[in-house]
Amino acid sequence: MNWLIAILQTTLFVALAPLLAGWVKCCKCRLQNRKAPSLFQPYRDLIKLTNKQPVVSEQASWLFIKAPYIIFSATVLAATVVPLIAVDLPTSASADVIVMVGFFAFARFFLALAGLDVGTAFGGMGSSREMTISSLAEPAMLMAVFTLTMTASTTNLSFAISHVLNEGLVLRPSFVFALAALVLVAVAETGRIPVDNPATHLELTMIHEAMILEYSGRHLALIEWASQLKLMLYGVLIANIFLPWGIADTLGAQALGYGLLAIIAKLAVLSIFLAIAETLFAKMRLFRVQEYLSFAYLLGLLGMLSHIILEAAR
Amino acid sequence: MILISAYCAVLLSFASGLLALLMNRRDMLLAVKRYAVKTFFKAGHGPDWLGKNLEEQRFPPFLRFSVFVLLGLSGVFAVLAGLGVLIGKTVITDQISLGLPWLPWHVRFDSLSGFFFLIIGIAVSAVSLYGPGYANSYDENRHPFAVLGLFTGLFVAGMLLVLLADDAFFFMIAWELMSVASYFLVAFQHENPANRRAAFIYLLMAEVGALAIILGFGVLAAFSDGFTFDALREAKLSTTWAGIAFMLALLGFGMKAGIVPVHVWLPEAHPVAPSHISALMSGVMLKVAVYGLIRFCFDLLGEVHWQWGVVLLVLGAVSALGGILYAMMQPNLKRLLAYSSVENIGIIFMVLGLSMIFMANGHPQLAALGFLAALLHAFNHALFKNLLFLGAGIIHHQTHQLNIDMMGGLINKMPKTSMLFLIGCMSISSLPLFNGFVSEWLAFQTALQVDVLDNGVLRSLIPVAAAALALTAALAAACFVKVFGLIFLGLPRSQHCEKAHEIQDKGMLAGPSLLAGLCFLFGIFPGLIIGLINNVAGQLLGETLPNDAALSWLWLAPVSSQQASYAPPLVLIGALIAGCISFWYLRRNPATALRTAETWDCGFGGLTSKMQYTSSAFTMPFRRIFRSVWIIDERIEKDMQGAMNQDVAAVHYHLEVQDHSWPRLYEPIEHAVNRLAKLVGRIQTGNIRVYLGYSFVTLIIMLWVIS
16 A cells, blocks of 8 residues: 555656646746746647657767666656655655665766767767766755754655654754755756756757757657656755645545645745746856855755754754 | 685685796796606606697696686685685684794784675686786787786785784785785886886885884884784773874875875876786775774774874865865876775775764764775775776777777777676766665765764764765766766777777676676675674674664665665666666657667768867866866967968867875975985095095994993
């Protein structure tokens, strides 16, 4: 039964990810006085792509062709770890939050290699930039989640969320720092403005799009889907770690239903904030990103230190 | 039984070294054969295989093969001995009456030695599978095999003896055997001045390090009666003297292990040695230094102080970050791997430091956790670094290149090598499902236990160290994306790479395959090896993991299953399910079969390999971000021509990235030594009468002292 719910939750994760992307786009269009595409447009795009014949470069090796599947699977695995509608599911015990960050690293490793595979300047550029940004963002993210895990004294996300849930609303300075750091990292890692612009193919500013320039058809669909999933993962992490209320801590049908409604509401609100931020800010220069990310790193570290110095019981 | 196989391992490696000496003595062998045939076989014929293999053409490959067979057997015996003592949790002691008559060599084989025996055994077995094919490529006249084989055997024997030693004399003899034998291996291709320089730097630092170790033992011996480790364990030291002994040991063993700033010999010496020797040096010899430090601090000194842990933690963090940042800038593959060893040793030292801190603060179970993470990382690093060095050897063998800016596109030409190398890169980048991740996960788990400590400095220092560890891991992933991407992916950047093909020698693939298989096995079932290391912790620290019961083949929950758990087999199953579903679902429509076409070239036509990113291009953002870590000399020169000299004919890009430690630390030392030498030189006039005068004055003084 527990495993069934766990699988259901993961399926839900994967199925809802394009919807979230559609909603963000919708909000953004409204804010920018444009006519918004349908909420379900990302699904249509994915279906269209999977039915197309993929074109692969003559230089491409097996790695290029298999990489989308590896990237997608690693991202789905990361999704199994993160509690979406219910805590205390068996999948979250098989891997903790460090492993989840490891899954992201796994996907990124292959994405960057795929970018280098066909031997174009764009691919190399994208890979180099992606690895630069992620090598600063990953430690910042670890610092932010370590703050949480040290408060709950567990690295298991499910237990950690239960801990926050049971403690009730306590304003902790460390959580404020960690939240800020995690938001900054999430923006960088999911390739949103001001770090990367998902809507552009301007050669000098691309990061994520430069790596996947050679992909088409179902390969592109998988990579797009994986990045939508990643956006949702970060959203759920932020929502459920810092505002876990509503998530089901029992496995009854009613609790699960409330859990689903709660997370949808939380994500909808978060996405509006993301859309506002994307509308207000311009993309920054590539070499300003390091300052942005070192700031996130510093916030994460401050969060951890303030937990240790101010909050932890001796 | 266990001890016998340990001795067998040592003797076999000696024997393989001695056998190699026969390379130039074919005539002697022939004479021996003729004599033997005459005495033992009346018919006048010896066994067929013997005569055939002594023919001039077949003799060298046969001898090379036999030498490596002996070496491989030595590795197998080392593994058996190590496993025996680890599983049996026994301690075996012995005495050998070698050396000076009143100083027998004391031997002690416990689970710590056994664990390092296991590391050496696996590495040596893989190397000896790989060796015959690799050694064939050397020109016998310029690089005689006798030298290579002899010193390889002595080197391996030296490392094994260090682990067996139970008194300071024997330890130092074995240590020196290891150092000096590896010096000759570094200097193997001595026709190149750079190699001679590297070998000299190595020897110099090895000897300075050995001196520090001797002094460290001396401090201990001054407070005890004798040089056996048993006596040294009993020594009662004041805090100051214990601190001095620790600093000396840290200097000595740290120099061998390659801790920043005493790492400079490592990126010089490892790239110039033959690849299988670099694999042994980087993968195993550095671990012997780690063994020495553990033996000295945790066993001989006994009581550790948290200040030592802080020293190790800080030095380790500096080495880890510095090592990976320097590695990233290297275009030479083996040099890059050598710097990456500095990084990994840094990680090991960091976790050992954590272990010491927990130990000194009265949390022995958490100390066991840190200790276990450190040993596991040492084990893992031995596996994947060996794998990568052997892979680098194959690449060098097939393309005659070590500069990664001149490679590319090898994945299609060398599919098997590329797969093995990919596994190595994934392990070293600590990706889940591979072994590197497990030790890193344990390291993080150790660091996260900081809450139990009371000391405010430690409480804030350890999170910073964890942050450094996280940054190191992310940078390592970036570095090895660069390595794999530039070597194996993209278009070939040189003629050699375009013509390269897969290696034919089965053994040269078998060695790395063994290591790659183990990397994957221990990534999925880390419980196997962690159970063994737990015994080491139990024997040495007297304390095992907090949560012994949770150590099963499936789950990894070192502290408690509430706090953290990781089940790699389940993760693997999940990954397979997700991968297979997406793969199967998307490929069921035959109308969407792959179509190949030219790469998109923006409509300009003609993509060339020059348009790809190079090593320096890939790392440019890092160079900009971490600017102050290196001394960077970057110049762009333009050749001008035409009227008014305004047309650019050619552009030259020049980039040199240098380590800070040379100008900051070593050059001042060098100048000081030179100045001192000049001062001493003043009394050396070259005049015989002055020298006679010196002798006379000395004599007078001596007489005066005696009377």
